[in-house]
Amino acid sequence: MIIQNKNSSEEIDDMDSLIDNEIVEEEEGEEEESRNEVLMEDIVNDIGRGVLHHRKSSLALTPEEEPFDINRGPNELKYGLIIPNIKHQLKLLLVFAQLDPVSETFTKAAEKLGFEVTLCHTDISALEEYQTKSHDLVIVDNRITKAFDNDLLCRSIRNTRGSQHTVMIAVVKKSAFERDDITITSLLESGFNRCLIETTNLLTCVNEMILLKHSDIRIMAQHATCQALYTALDKCKDLVIVTDDTYKFQYMNTACERQLGLRQEDTLGKTLQEQLVYDTVQINTMGSSLLRAREWSGPMTLKRKSTQDPIVTSCKAVPFSCAGRMPTHFILVFDTNSIDPNMLSQSRGSIHSIRRGSTDVRSVGSDYLRRTSLAKLNALPLEAPITKVIGLIDQIRESLGSNPQAIQLIDRVEDILKSSELYVSHVKEDSKVKADEPVVSDLITALLSKTPQPTLSASSRRSSNDSSVFRPSRTGLIKAPAAIRDLLETSLTWEFDIFKLEDLSRRRPLQHLGMNLFNHFDVCGSLNCDEKTLSNWLTVIEANYHIENSYHNSSHAADVMQATAGFLEKERMKSIMEPLDEATSLIAAAAHDLDHPGKSSAFLSNSNNPLAILYNDVTVLESHHSALMFKLTLGDERVNIFKNLDRDTYKLARHNVIDMILATEMTKHFEHLAKFVNVFCPRSSIGSDMDQPDDYNALLSPENTTLVKRMMIKCADVSNPTRPLRICVEWARRIAEEYFQQTDDEKMRGLPVVMPMFDRATCSIPKSQIGFVDYIINDMFEAWNAFIDMPELLTYMRQNYIRWKEFDEQGHTTLSDIQKLQATVLSPSVSSAIKSD
Numbered sequence: 001m002i003i004q005n006k007n008s009s010e011e012i013d014d015m016d017s018l019i020d021n022e023i024v025e026e027e028e029g030e031e032e033e034s035r036n037e038v039l040m041e042d043i044v045n046d047i048g049r050g051v052l053h054h055r056k057s058s059l060a061l062t063p064e065e066e067p068f069d070i071n072r073g074p075n076e077l078k079y080g081l082i083i084p085n086i087k088h089q090l091k092l093l094l095v096f097a098q099l100d101p102v103s104e105t106f107t108k109a110a111e112k113l114g115f116e117v118t119l120c121h122t123d124i125s126a127l128e129e130y131q132t133k134s135h136d137l138v139i140v141d142n143r144i145t146k147a148f149d150n151d152l153l154c155r156s157i158r159n160t161r162g163s164q165h166t167v168m169i170a171v172v173k174k175s176a177f178e179r180d181d182i183t184i185t186s187l188l189e190s191g192f193n194r195c196l197i198e199t200t201n202l203l204t205c206v207n208e209m210i211l212l213k214h215s216d217i218r219i220m221a222q223h224a225t226c227q228a229l230y231t232a233l234d235k236c237k238d239l240v241i242v243t244d245d246t247y248k249f250q251y252m253n254t255a256c257e258r259q260l261g262l263r264q265e266d267t268l269g270k271t272l273q274e275q276l277v278y279d280t281v282q283i284n285t286m287g288s289s290l291l292r293a294r295e296w297s298g299p300m301t302l303k304r305k306s307t308q309d310p311i312v313t314s315c316k317a318v319p320f321s322c323a324g325r326m327p328t329h330f331i332l333v334f335d336t337n338s339i340d341p342n343m344l345s346q347s348r349g350s351i352h353s354i355r356r357g358s359t360d361v362r363s364v365g366s367d368y369l370r371r372t373s374l375a376k377l378n379a380l381p382l383e384a385p386i387t388k389v390i391g392l393i394d395q396i397r398e399s400l401g402s403n404p405q406a407i408q409l410i411d412r413v414e415d416i417l418k419s420s421e422l423y424v425s426h427v428k429e430d431s432k433v434k435a436d437e438p439v440v441s442d443l444i445t446a447l448l449s450k451t452p453q454p455t456l457s458a459s460s461r462r463s464s465n466d467s468s469v470f471r472p473s474r475t476g477l478i479k480a481p482a483a484i485r486d487l488l489e490t491s492l493t494w495e496f497d498i499f500k501l502e503d504l505s506r507r508r509p510l511q512h513l514g515m516n517l518f519n520h521f522d523v524c525g526s527l528n529c530d531e532k533t534l535s536n537w538l539t540v541i542e543a544n545y546h547i548e549n550s551y552h553n554s555s556h557a558a559d560v561m562q563a564t565a566g567f568l569e570k571e572r573m574k575s576i577m578e579p580l581d582e583a584t585s586l587i588a589a590a591a592h593d594l595d596h597p598g599k600s601s602a603f604l605s606n607s608n609n610p611l612a613i614l615y616n617d618v619t620v621l622e623s624h625h626s627a628l629m630f631k632l633t634l635g636d637e638r639v640n641i642f643k644n645l646d647r648d649t650y651k652l653a654r655h656n657v658i659d660m661i662l663a664t665e666m667t668k669h670f671e672h673l674a675k676f677v678n679v680f681c682p683r684s685s686i687g688s689d690m691d692q693p694d695d696y697n698a699l700l701s702p703e704n705t706t707l708v709k710r711m712m713i714k715c716a717d718v719s720n721p722t723r724p725l726r727i728c729v730e731w732a733r734r735i736a737e738e739y740f741q742q743t744d745d746e747k748m749r750g751l752p753v754v755m756p757m758f759d760r761a762t763c764s765i766p767k768s769q770i771g772f773v774d775y776i777i778n779d780m781f782e783a784w785n786a787f788i789d790m791p792e793l794l795t796y797m798r799q800n801y802i803r804w805k806e807f808d809e810q811g812h813t814t815l816s817d818i819q820k821l822q823a824t825v826l827s828p829s830v831s832s833a834i835k836s837d
């Protein structure tokens with residue numbers, strides 16, 4: 001090949017004259033290297049003239065434009081530093097049973113080319129020599145078959161370590177090629193790389209050796225270099241996988257085998273999806289970049305073979321093209337240390353993840369970055385998931401041909417996806433309740449609306465967080481009275497009587513119930529924290545709830561914590577939650593409404609409350625609950641329940657708690673619900689019976705587990721309509737009272753009235769409850785029940801719903817009506833009497 005390149009116009013049968021040229025050059029004392037340089041120049045010129053325009057680099061990773069580097073040889077790999085070294089003096093082992101003109105010719109030719117020659121006459125001495133020197137080239141005389149056993153010699157050499165990098169040549173008689181016999185085949189099968197015809201012509205022999213050097217020996221050297229690279233891959237900590245362009249495994253390194261519990265042999269021929277990757281959506285996203293010869297990087301969830309545990313990794317995927325423009329292989333490098341397991345959900349769709357997303361390989365070069373200008377904004381290598389989705393939809397549209405109905409539907413899908421607020425929910429057009437019931441309209445709008453109503457009259461007031469300063473209170477382990485201890489025996493039942501605990505504990509239910517639940521879930525063990533600190537923490541947290549709020553007080557916190565514990569007890573949750581997840585879920589529940597002022601975020605914004613100013617009217621209360629919890633916890637070692645966690649565990653715990661508390665914000669209700677339903681009740685439509693996925697465990701990536709935790713705290717937070725009637729009604733009374741209080745305050749202070757229908761004189765509490773269940777509770781608990789399997793939630797919810805309808809029909813609508821009911825039919829003694837009947 002190389003010789004042809006020197007003068008491409010000459011034909012193969014002019015070989016002799018070419019060889020003559022070679023020899024003349026040799027004889028004129030020119031070094032072979034300088035000859036190579038001449039050849040190189042020819043090649044570079046060829047490329048300049050466009051002869052090789054289709055291939056700018058011999059082994060380019062991608063078919064992207066890549067300037068040819070004239071300092072590189074044509075056979076060199078893209079990564080110049082690992083070029084094989086064939087410039088050292090090549091070692092040649094000649095094995096000729098006897099000296100004759102042929103052996104002399106080979107010896108002379110080798111010496112002419114500067115090889116270090118060893119000549120042996122027996123197979124034993126040849127093997128010994130080889131084992132000491134590991135020659136680059138072994139030439140064995142095969143003309144006299146009886147002299148020694150060539151086959152055995154070849155096999156013995158091939159059994160020597162490192163011999164795969166040695167080129168072995170058998171010298172045969174011309175007749176071996178002329179006869180159609182099996183000599184050549186059997187020699188190749190023994191391990192020879194090729195056969196040469198005996199020759200006494202020095203020029204021919206030199207030419208053969210030059211050819212060998214530039215073809216077989218160079219390839220062997222490249223193989224040796226590859227082995228060095230494989231060794232490097234095998235020793236590196238990152239997980240490295242090479243697949244073909246259909247994701248079938250070709251190679252995986254030891255780190256991969258070890259961390260994922262796989263064996264290379266078991267994976268060969270299987271696909272990434274079958275063996276390793278949880279989420280085929282991630283593969284598709286990656287594939288859309290790789291198949292366009294673009295690098296891709298982003299999070300990827302892998303599964304361990306034995307446990308199917310998800311491992312979140314940061315993946316860098318590079319397309320590799322052996323031939324042509326299309327990638328033939330994908331190289332995947334996973335860095336298991338780079339992502340906090342729970343950060344995955346955050347990184348999705350964030351600017352950060354977009355930046356780390358699909359990038360054009362050219363963008364890696366700083367030159368490219370320098371060239372990028374504002375004028376080329378469209379060409380920026382940024383690609384958000386939605387862009388990819390819309391790209392895929394475009395492809396579907398093209399494949400639809402002329403099906404106007406389908407195209408119309410696809411257009412509609414694309415329009416919806418292009419809208420900025422994908423999860424903002426609108427009240428369904430077919431729903432009558434909203435129009436019919438202003439109180440429901442008020443409630444749902446107030447709960448779900450993001451933008452507070454504009455302020456009519458500004459008024460400044462001390463921040464509610466002024467009350468959040470640490471109020472020293474009696475800390476320490478509390479010896480609960482027997483009645484409380486007895487009651488707490490039932491702390492994990494759905495019928496648990498939180499109001500009885502409120503009474504027995506003199507309105508400090510969180511302290512008692514919290515400790516009971518922390519102990520049950522061994523939170524001390526999970527946080528490596530002593531009981532005293534946990535108890536102190538509960539004291540401080542409880543003290544920072546406002547006892548004067550009728551609903552958002554520490555009884556509500558205790559109630560949400562109790563519901564959370566009830567959920568955590570269910571088999572489905574036990575199989576998902578790590579001990580740290582359980583601990584942080586309970587902590588989040590206990591603190592999720594900390595320092596709640598008894599007014600909504602809209603009220604705070606409308607009244608220019610400092611918290612609304614601080615948080616820019618966005619997620620005001622939830623941000624405050626979470627931030628204050630950490631401020632109080634970290635501010636005093638006696639209450640710092642996280643003090644013994646290492647940095648990473650603390651980060652994870654903090655992330656969990658914040659994420660869960662923020663998830664209780666009702667303006668994001670449908671967003672959280674829709675995400676949960678999309679994953680865990682995929683084929684269902686909200687409101688219909690839920691279809692269950694066949695295998696929940698397959699869905700449990702860390703990202704999806706986060707959806708479960710959010711759903712759990714949300715359900716716990718508004719679980720009151722799913723409790724036994726007496727408890728349900730008391731919560732309804734309390735929230736109504738708090739709403740009424742807010743309306744009173746708004747009116748008194750001349751602020752916009754957020755829920756005008758919640759006026760204590762006129763409001764129908766049953767109607768508000770019916771609407772609350774219709775719009776918020778029903779779908780959410782159907783989905784939750786389908787996942788967690790707690791049918792009692794739906795049973796109570798439906799029974800209570802019927803009772804609210806009855807109360808409404810019977811005219812028990814106002815606060816005082818409800819209180820009368822509570823004193824009569826709903827009083828604990830009456831209820832228990834009814835039960836025992």
Ligand SMILES: Nc1ncnc2c1ncn2[C@@H]1O[C@@H]2COP(=O)(O)O[C@H]2[C@H]1O
Nearest residue numbers: 664666717718720721731732735769772
């Ligand atoms: N029974 C109920 N009736 C009406 N609204 C409720 C009821 N229970 C909870 N909520 C509302 O749901 C909200 C959930 O988040 P918050 O606890 O911040 O405030 C809660 C109340 O505003």
